[in-house]
Amino acid sequence: MDNQNLKLENQICFKIYTAEREITKLYRDLLEDLDVTYPQYLxxxxxxxxxxITVKELGQKLFLDSGTLTPMLKRMEGNRLLERKRSLEDERSVIISLxxxxxxxxxxxxxxxxxLLQNLSTDxxxxxxxxxxxxxxxxxxxKVKEN
Structure with missing residues (x-):
């Protein structure tokens, strides 16, 4: 029995994943002059x-956890793109600013x-x-994750 649901070309998740990787490659070339990676650009x-913004708020906006964000933010701070400071109101909170x-x-x-739009040949x-x-x-x- 040939199950069409299990064919790779019928997997929307694969198309999204592949498109994301290819778009990220296009961004890599565009971001070269800025000397930042795609996640740093975000x-x-x-x-x-x-x-x-706080690291927590930034993580929520970018759907990234602090374990992923912290090393990247440290590199960006080392490149003098941003600074990190403890909040005066809540020492547990770190504020990021340009x-x-x-x-x-x-x-x-x-x-x-x-x-990017031009490179994608889309309108x-x-x-x-x-x-x-x-x-x-x-x-x-x-919504599914909240339930």
Whole structure:
């Protein structure tokens, strides 16, 4: 009996996984001038929106645990992109904020989203639809995890 459900080409998770890996490779080339990795770029995106955030909040936004975040944040601090300080209100909490160097990278990064779109040979509407679908899937996954 030929079970179509178990064919690799019918696995949406495999297509998402493969697309993510290939998009990350495209980002690697685009981020070369900034001298940051893709996960570091994600941290910068959050900090460019909100200059100061706790490690816990950052982890929630990026769906990363502190064991993954802490070594990356230490490297970014070593590269003078951000600084980490203990909160005055709660010593258990660490606050991340951009340095001047980290803020200056924002201007260099402004072209990255449009360059990625160009590299993907896709238009804004197609990407907007994909964004909506993936956001819906992520929200459903979060609900399942909460139950």
């Amino acid at each position: 941290v910068l995106l959050v900090l460019w929106e909100k200059n100061s 340095t001047k160097k980290g803020e200056e990278l924002k201007q260099k990064a402004e072209c990255i989203p449009s360059q 804004y509407e197609e990407l907007k639809n994909l964004d909506h679908t993936l956001t819906t899937i992520l929200q459903r996954i979060q």
